[in-house]
Amino acid sequence: MGLVVQKFGGTSVGDAERIREVADHVARTRRQGKEVVVVVSAMGKTTDDLLRLADDVSPVQPARELDMLLTAGERVSMALLCMALAGLGVDAVSFTGSQAGIITDTDHTRARILEVRADRLREALADGKVPVVAGFQGVSTARDVTTLGRGGSDTTAVALAAALGAEVCEIYTDVTGVFTADPRVVPTARRLARISFEEMLDLAASGGRVLQLRSVEFARNHGVPLHVRSSFTWEPGTWVVEEDASMENAVVTAVAHDTSEAKVTVTGVPDRPGLAARLFRALADRSINVDMIVQNVSQHGTTDISFTVPKVDVASTVEVASAMAREIGAGEVAADDCIAKVSLVGAGMRSHPGVSATMFEVLAEQGINIEMISTSTIRITCVVRAEQVEQAVQALHRAFGLDGTEQAVVGGPSR
Amino acid sequence: MGLVVQKFGGTSVGDAERIREVADHVARTRRQGKEVVVVVSAMGKTTDDLLRLADDVSPVQPARELDMLLTAGERVSMALLCMALAGLGVDAVSFTGSQAGIITDTDHTRARILEVRADRLREALADGKVPVVAGFQGVSTARDVTTLGRGGSDTTAVALAAALGAEVCEIYTDVTGVFTADPRVVPTARRLARISFEEMLDLAASGGRVLQLRSVEFARNHGVPLHVRSSFTWEPGTWVVEEDASMENAVVTAVAHDTSEAKVTVTGVPDRPGLAARLFRALADRSINVDMIVQNVSQHGTTDISFTVPKVDVASTVEVASAMAREIGAGEVAADDCIAKVSLVGAGMRSHPGVSATMFEVLAEQGINIEMISTSTIRITCVVRAEQVEQAVQALHRAFGLDGTEQAVVGGPSR
Known part of the structure; x- marks a missing residue:
């Protein structure tokens, strides 16, 4: 049994x-x-x-x-x-x-x-x-x-x-499962019948709120199949399982977005080993969860470091970073909480190197400026202006052929 | 410490x-x-x-x-x-x-x-x-x-x-402690500075709601002094302690009353050994807590048995008692929930045998009829009409010299 x-x-x-x-x-x-x-x-x-x-x-x-x-x-x-x-x-x-x-x-x-x-x-x-x-x-x-x-x-x-x-x-x-995008932003978003643990992990990390990262990690590590479904409609939902040969491996499985983070930039950081480590250790000691980190190539002996943190942690992040900047002789610390992240996730990206190029072209066509970029083997994330993120999600969903034919159904009370 | x-x-x-x-x-x-x-x-x-x-x-x-x-x-x-x-x-x-x-x-x-x-x-x-x-x-x-x-x-x-x-x-x-009577009924009731475990047990069993019977039993058995006091005024309250020679041993320490019980009477019970036992076993099996039990001397081979039970248990008591009455060939089962118990409690009663007589006289003077009587070594309880119980409490409190000079203070919100 x-x-x-x-x-x-x-x-x-x-x-x-x-x-x-x-x-x-x-x-x-x-x-x-x-x-x-x-x-x-x-x-x-x-x-x-x-x-x-x-x-x-x-x-x-x-x-x-x-x-x-x-x-x-x-x-x-x-x-x-x-x-x-x-x-x-x-x-x-x-x-x-x-x-x-x-x-x-x-x-x-x-x-x-x-x-x-x-x-x-x-x-x-x-x-x-x-x-x-x-x-x-x-x-x-x-x-x-x-x-x-x-x-x-x-x-x-x-x-x-x-x-x-x-x-x-x-x-x-x-909700009735995991969708190709947030159905409130993309009405043509489709429910995925199956998704791999790896994709689900990247989705959860990129703003998909259906499952917490940690439980997906635990499920992957122990090989426990997950079935995400609605307690309002009781219909079959989305299976989160091991990636296997039978999977479709669409180039892009879903578009995720996240407006819960802010960008912090420390300018004029002297280009000496260990300074970035000291900054992020100080933030970790305050339990601040740093997500994307971008550091440009050094010019004139200094560099700028940008990273994203949850909006609720911006004040303490600026405090820690400013103290650190004074200590190491860096320049200004600037915070910007009008940003959003938009991400493409798909196991098929591994074998399709042109995905980032297409993503950047689609965003450029929409007149959307990219402020930060970060990638993993199956995910590309861009930071854009918060007010343009829905437009970005809709354009990418369409461009990568994710639009379904039926309207997505979201059960339960609005949250 | x-x-x-x-x-x-x-x-x-x-x-x-x-x-x-x-x-x-x-x-x-x-x-x-x-x-x-x-x-x-x-x-x-x-x-x-x-x-x-x-x-x-x-x-x-x-x-x-x-x-x-x-x-x-x-x-x-x-x-x-x-x-x-x-x-x-x-x-x-x-x-x-x-x-x-x-x-x-x-x-x-x-x-x-x-x-x-x-x-x-x-x-x-x-x-x-x-x-x-x-x-x-x-x-x-x-x-x-x-x-x-x-x-x-x-x-x-x-x-x-x-x-x-x-x-x-x-x-x-x-409340600020244990009183000589319920201050809502007797405005001149006094807070007791000390009371013995035995008296407190009888008070708790007679309607005094301040302490539960079981915790007082536990305290007596383990010799733990209790101090009942108010979390609204924080003033010293009533100590519940071992009876000792230094205690005043007033003849009557307090008057308690209880309107939470009803009286049930089974008439015409054949006068054979074991019938009462069967009735009360059947009630105990239904977890019905029988309090006072009075059985009159048998006349013409039958007797009446009266007892009190919590009002909430009256319906099931009548059901059990009626079934039992049919089985043993007894007469009617009657329930009356317009009764109340009034009790005198005092360790001094042990050496003052006239207390019951005085109690009955006081009630008679007030025109209050006594329907049932039960006694222990330090308590006398009478069942009277519910509408006369406050009058009974006031008259007994006065007659046994319990009235204080100041108004009792009851702290906290009304319950």
């Missing part, structure tokens, strides 16, 4: 009605002869509400206590889902991250899973029960409650699927 | 402002040179909200999942209190029931504490930290999350005080 891990996000269990619908679907999957392990997030906006309450109480919020606070959310949703399943005659039993054997390091609010000791889940399955596991949470080697950071419930689901040898990890969300 | 356990109920941590006030008080207690262990309930109406949500989701609510659901509440309040303490520079660390070593049996929703393994709390105290423990919850011998039932947080606090050898267990609530 095959085992399926089904993960339901916050909007999928947003209220009592939704929880009952999820229970119906789990029961249906069981009737199809599958063993099921369920992973749930906190209901709807619970996490935001708890964070607001914490802000009301104290400006000082120790990470360990923040984890204790936030893990209340999944406790509620999983207990309610078990009740809904019991109401349908399905014997379900809830497990906290700790009870499910999710052992993490002690890095509170963004802990990493070290080990999965799934004995209790195996026992429950052997007893014919449906284990319902709290996503996002674990227990540290110091026996404290931890959380896995943003997208942590996806990671929990994938880790359990790997540990239990599931045939698939189904990620239910409020 | 003395150790104090401080327990804060739902209204004491009802919102962000109240949590900060509680943190102030804990910090103040630390500055007075005490070690502090804090026990908290869920915030305000959290438990009611969660139960309503469960009702919306499913009529079937397995007890194990109900416990998982409800224990989310203390998680939130204890994490928030730790943050508030951190904001004051007090190093606090939260512990779930499981982490605090509260080991219970597997009787979900009303588990009993089997053992307290407080090693982690001792370590935290040794590190100079303030442990903040979730009340009401524990972990069963089957490693499942359990709750201790109504008033469970008080029991947690007393159990920890016993395990850690605390000098006192302070129970903070929204």
